[in-house]
Structures are given as C-alpha cells and as structure tokens.
Amino acid sequence: MNIDIDKKLYTLKYSPDTESHLKPDKEQCRLCKSKTCTYICPAKVYEWNEEKQELIVNYENCLECGACRIACERKSLDWQYPKGTKGVTFKQG
Amino acid sequence: MLKKENKTEVIVVGAGPSGVACAITLARAGKEVVLIERGLFSGSKNVFGGAIYTAATKEIFPNFEKEAPVERRNIEHNYLILGEQDSTNISYRKEDNASYSVIRGKFDRWAAEEAKKAGVYLVEETVVRDLIKEKNRVVGVRTELEEFYADVVVLADGVNSLLAKQIGLRSDIETKDVALSVKEVLSLDKDIINQRFHLKDDEGSIVEIFGGPMLGMLGLGFMYTNKDSVTIGLGVTLNELAQANYRPFELLEQLKQHPSVAPLIEGGVLKEYSAHLIPEGGYKKIPKLCDNGVLVVGDAAMLVNNLHWEGTNLAMISGKLAAETVIIALETEDFSKKSLSRYEDKLKQSFVLKDMKTYKDLFDVMHARKQAFLSYYLKKVNAFFEMFTSSDGIPKKDNYWKFIKSIFTDRSIIELFKDAFAILKLLWSILL
Ligand SMILES: Cc1cc2nc3c(=O)[nH]c(=O)nc-3n(C[C@H](O)[C@H](O)[C@H](O)COP(=O)(O)OP(=O)(O)OC[C@H]3O[C@@H](n4cnc5c(N)ncnc54)[C@H](O)[C@@H]3O)c2cc1C
Ligand code: SF4
Ligand code: SF4
Numbered sequence: 120m121n122i123d124i125d126k127k128l129y130t131l132k133y134s135p136d137t138e139s140h141l142k143p144d145k146e147q148c149r150l151c152k153s154k155t156c157t158y159i160c161p162a163k164v165y166e167w168n169e170e171k172q173e174l175i176v177n178y179e180n181c182l183e184c185g186a187c188r189i190a191c192e193r194k195s196l197d198w199q200y201p202k203g204t205k206g207v208t209f210k211q212g
Numbered sequence: 213m214l215k216k217e218n219k220t221e222v223i224v225v226g227a228g229p230s231g232v233a234c235a236i237t238l239a240r241a242g243k244e245v246v247l248i249e250r251g252l253f254s255g256s257k258n259v260f261g262g263a264i265y266t267a268a269t270k271e272i273f274p275n276f277e278k279e280a281p282v283e284r285r286n287i288e289h290n291y292l293i294l295g296e297q298d299s300t301n302i303s304y305r306k307e308d309n310a311s312y313s314v315i316r317g318k319f320d321r322w323a324a325e326e327a328k329k330a331g332v333y334l335v336e337e338t339v340v341r342d343l344i345k346e347k348n349r350v351v352g353v354r355t356e357l358e359e360f361y362a363d364v365v366v367l368a369d370g371v372n373s374l375l376a377k378q379i380g381l382r383s384d385i386e387t388k389d390v391a392l393s394v395k396e397v398l399s400l401d402k403d404i405i406n407q408r409f410h411l412k413d414d415e416g417s418i419v420e421i422f423g424g425p426m427l428g429m430l431g432l433g434f435m436y437t438n439k440d441s442v443t444i445g446l447g448v449t450l451n452e453l454a455q456a457n458y459r460p461f462e463l464l465e466q467l468k469q470h471p472s473v474a475p476l477i478e479g480g481v482l483k484e485y486s487a488h489l490i491p492e493g494g495y496k497k498i499p500k501l502c503d504n505g506v507l508v509v510g511d512a513a514m515l516v517n518n519l520h521w522e523g524t525n526l527a528m529i530s531g532k533l534a535a536e537t538v539i540i541a542l543e544t545e546d547f548s549k550k551s552l553s554r555y556e557d558k559l560k561q562s563f564v565l566k567d568m569k570t571y572k573d574l575f576d577v578m579h580a581r582k583q584a585f586l587s588y589y590l591k592k593v594n595a596f597f598e599m600f601t602s603s604d605g606i607p608k609k610d611n612y613w614k615f616i617k618s619i620f621t622d623r624s625i626i627e628l629f630k631d632a633f634a635i636l637k638l639l640w641s642i643l644l
Pocket of ligand 2: 156
C-alpha cells in the first residue's frame with residue numbers, strides 16, 4: 120500500500136529544533152536485525168540507508184508518541200522530549 | 213505570584229486531565245501550585261479518541277456541560293465487527309448525557325485556563341527534565357532553564373512518564389504494555405454527519421471497531437462524531453506491530469477503506485493526523501504510586517480501562533485523590549511515603565483501582581487466545597449472519613447443521629475446551 124505520509128504530516132504545525140531529540144546509537148543500529156523503528160513509526164521518521172549503513176532520522180516529523188523508544192530492538196535509542204518551544208503541536212488531538 | 217522565589221507548595225508536572233484535576237483541587241483549597249506543561253499550550257501534545265465522561269468531569273468542573281468546549285453528547289454506542297468484506301453491528305441507543313466527544317486541543321486548554329482562574333500558576337512551553345532528590349526525597353524539578361522546589365511533586369506526565377522511571381517508581385515499559393494509536397480527524401458537514409450517523413442537533417455517536425485490518429491482533433478501532441468532523445483511528449499493541457512489521461497508518465488506511473466504514477467518512481477532508489500511545493499494562497503493571505515527596509497520577513500510573521475506552525475519568529479522579537492527600541500532607545507537614553500512601557488507599561476505595569482490578573486478567577487471556585477471540589470467533593459472528601440472512605434454496609436446517617459442524621471441523625475439541633475455559637476463567641475473575 121502506497122500512502123503519502125507527508126500529506127498527512129502536512130496537516131500538523133511543527134516548530135523544528137536545530138538539533139535532534141532522537142539519538143540512535145549508530146553502532147547498535149548496524150547490528151540491529153529488525154530495524155523496527157523504520158516500520159512502526161507513525162511519521163516514518165526513520166529510514167535505513169543501505170549504502171551508508173546508517174539510520175536516517177527525520178526528527179522534524181516526529182509526533183512525540185514514544186513508540187520507537189519502547190520498541191527499539193536493542194534498547195539503544197536516546198529519546199528525549201524536544202525543548203518546550205519546539206516539536207509538534209496538535210490542534211485537534 | 214509565588215511567595216518565595218523558586219519554591220512552592222506543590223509542583224504538578226503535565227497539564228492533561230490528571231494534572232489539571234490535581235492542580236485545581238489544590239488551588240481551590242488555597243494551596244500554592246505550579247503546573248508545568250511542555251506544550252505550546254495545554255492539550256497541544258495530547259491525543260485521544262474520544263469521549264470524556266460526565267460523572268468524573270463534573271467532580272472537577274461541575275458546570276462543564278454549559279461552560280466547556282464540548283463537541284457532541286453521545287447517545288449511541290456501536291460495536292462493529294468487521295470481516296474482510298462484511299460486518300455485523302450491534303447498536304445501543306439511549307437519550308443520555310453520560311459522555312461527550314471533545315477535541316483535546318480545545319478541552320485541555322479550557323481546563324487549564326479554569327485552573328489558572330482558580331489560582332494555579334501555569335507554566336507552559338517548559339519540559340521537566342529531571343527530578344531533584346535530597347536525602348531520599350523528591351524536593352523539586354529541573355527544567356531546561358531553572359530549578360523549582362516544592363514540598364510535593366505530582367507526576368502527571370502521561371503514558372511515557374520518563375520521570376516515574378527516572379526515580380525508579382517503575383521499570384521501563386514493555387512493548388506488550390502499550391498500544392500505538394494513529395488517528396485522523398476528517399472535516400465533514402454537520403448535516404452530513406447527522407444523516408450518516410442518524411443523529412440530530414448536537415447528538416453524537418461512538419463506534420468501537422473489532423476485526424478488519426486488526427483481525428488476530430490485540431487492536432481496536434474507533435470512530436467519534438464531533439461538531440463538524442469525524443474522528444477515525446485505531447490502536448494496536450506495540451509488540452504485535454513490531455513483530456509483524458506493520459506500518460500503523462497502513463492499517464488505518466485499510467480500516468478507512470473497509471466497505472462498512474468508507475461510506476461513513478466519504479468526502480471527509482483530512483484536518484489533522486496524529487499518534488499517541490495508550491497504556492495497556494493494566495492492574496498488574498501499575499507502578500509504585502508514591503514515594504517520599506512524590507505521587508504518580510493518570511496515564512503515568514497506567515490507570516486506563518481499555519475495554520471501556522476509559523482513561524480521562526480515571527486520570528481526573530486519581531488527580532483529585534492525589535490532591536486531597538497532598539492537602540492533608542501540607543497541613544500536617546508530613547511528606548513521607550507513609551503520609552502520601554493515603555492516596556493509594558483512596559484509589560483502592562474508588563472505582564479507579566476497583567475497575568483496574570476487575571480486568572486484571574483480561575489482557576493476559578486476550579494475548580494468549582487472540583487467534584481465537586480476535587480472529588476466529590469474530591469471523592464466525594459474521595459467518596453466522598451470512599448464513600442466517602441467506603436465501604439460497606438450501607433448507608434452513610441443513611444450513612444450521614453445517615454451521616455447527618464447521619465449528620468442530622475448524623477447531624479441535626481441545627482448542628474449543630481451552631476457549632471455553634479461558635472465557636469462564638475470565639468471567640470468574642471479572643465477577644468475583
Ligand atoms: C487514541 C486514544 C484514544 C483514547 N480514547 C479515550 C476516550 O475516548 N476516553 C477516555 O476517557 N480516554 C481515552 N484515552 C485515554 C486518555 O487519553 C488518557 O487516559 C488521558 O489523557 C490521561 O490523562 P493524563 O493527564 O494522565 O495524561 P496526558 O493526557 O497524556 O497528559 C500528560 C501531559 O503531560 C505533559 N508532559 C509530559 N511530560 C512532561 C514533562 N517532562 N514536562 C512537562 N510536561 C510534560 C504532556 O505534554 C501532557 O500535556 C485515549 C487515549 C488514546 C491514546
Ligand atoms: S530499532 Fe533501535 S537499534 Fe534498530 S535501527 Fe531502530 S533505533 Fe537502531
Ligand atoms: S516518537 Fe513516535 S513519531 Fe517520533 S520518531 Fe518515535 S515512533 Fe516516530
């Protein structure tokens with residue numbers, strides 16, 4: 120199924136920080152078999168770059184749900200809330 | 213203004229329903245309270261189905277039905293069992309005001325404003341990063357900018373409660389103890405909503421959805437009607453999503469396309485997409501509820517009754533009971549764990565912990581027998597009605613026997629016994 124997630128995220132108000140609040144442990148990600156975060160994230164924040172063997176983190180799109188932190192296969196994701204003035208704003212919720 | 217700089221009587225972290233209920237109860241009793249919220253405004257980080265419940269909400273806001281920004285008064289509950297293409301719907305309707313649909317961005321914001329009016333000192337756009345401990349007691353919080361001190365800190369920081377974990381009140385959440393939920397709010401004309409859901413004026417309807425794209429998984433879908441929008445979403449236990457490598461928004465798309473759902477939302481324009489976790493650990497996963505100088509309320513304490521989609525009411529009442537406990541602690545100047553453990557006693561006597569206890573085995577049974585109860589029997593309900601409504605020239609008696617036989621050929625006798633036993637055990641644990 121091909122879903123344009125950007126179109127959904129476009130409905131949200133974001134105030135992105137200059138620094139990521141999601142910090143995966145690069146070494147652990149290389150060893151990680153499931154790459155679960157790339158599937159379960161409801162905002163498709165994570166993408167695996169085969170070539171560079173590196174996890175790309177589009178943290179600006181994060182919905183701050185916390186699922187990736189709990190589901191991370193290697194429990195190696197340093198996950199913080201963005202600063203008080205940053206991140207997503209839901210108007211409907 | 214605060215009497216002393218950076219020191220107050222109570223700090224409440226998080227301005228969701230539990231935090232606001234706690235803070236406003238304290239302020240009304242003349243206590244000095246600082247309520248800290250990380251969002252741009254209260255509600256701006258919050259997502260739910262959903263409906264708030266009148267009885268609990270009235271305990272905090274007696275006139276909310278007139279004063280709060282509510283959407284619709286729910287008069288109908290639907291239980292929709294989806295097969296792959298067919299469905300069965302059980303609908304209960306009654307002129308009632310037991311619950312109202314609300315939009316959290318509006319309702320939480322209103323509730324926090326009410327708290328301000330009652331004297332709560334509301335600090336928004338501020339994240340509490342750490343709790344400050346002195347001599348084995350929580351004495352304050354550290355934000356990005358400064359330190360705030362208090363006699364008691366109440367953690368109302370929601371399902372992820374990084375703070376309760378930080379001070380060891382609970383271990384880290386497991387994937388089977390939370391559901392990941394995604395939802396969409398779709399703009400639709402008020403008249404169209406009323407027509408499609410058989411409503412008039414401000415009447416509302418709730419749809420709980422079983423099966424469909426969630427067949428065989430511990431997941432539920434939901435629809436709520438707002439004034440001029442419809443909410444549709446689903447929540448699935450995180451371990452199942454992770455195992456199956458499902459993308460949550462793909463499941464939602466499948467749900468939206470189901471032939472029994474699509475006509476209800478046709479033409480709806482996406483207003484907002486969102487996601488949030490729901491605590492699912494139940495009674496057995498409730499963390500330690502207090503320690504020296506600190507209490508935990510609402511989702512941070514896992515207080516959600518999943519079967520009934522109840523969370524805000526448990527949040528509000530736990531916040532209120534925590535406040536009542538803190539009021540006594542302030543008057544006796546005793547902030548020890550022992551003094552604050554009155555909160556736990558109060559929760560036990562209220563419906564909050566009683567209901568949590570009633571369903572203590574529900575999720576274990578559902579996890580263990582999900583293929584039976586969340587796939588096979590759901591399909592069988594639809595198969596029964598398919599048979600019952602058919603008119604295909606086959607004598608009815610033959611059809612009945614074929615249906616009954618199918619149960620015994622689909623499932624082994626042992627599995628059937630296990631199913632029956634699981635149901636009996638569950639009923640036993642709920643009723644006794
Ligand atoms: C999809 C979904 C559907 C639901 N449907 C219903 C329903 O129909 N009816 C119902 O009654 N319940 C429903 N619930 C449950 C209900 O939403 C929750 O139980 C309720 O919101 C819990 O209230 P709370 O105040 O404990 O937590 P929250 O509402 O999550 O509030 C926590 C607050 O703390 C803030 N915060 C967190 N960390 C910090 C920090 N470090 N510093 C500062 N602020 C912080 C957050 O921004 C937030 O405002 C649903 C939940 C979900 C996810
Ligand atoms: S699941 Fe964890 S370890 Fe695996 S790729 Fe994602 S962040 Fe890295
Ligand atoms: S917190 Fe939620 S939205 Fe943000 S990256 Fe993790 S899974 Fe994605």
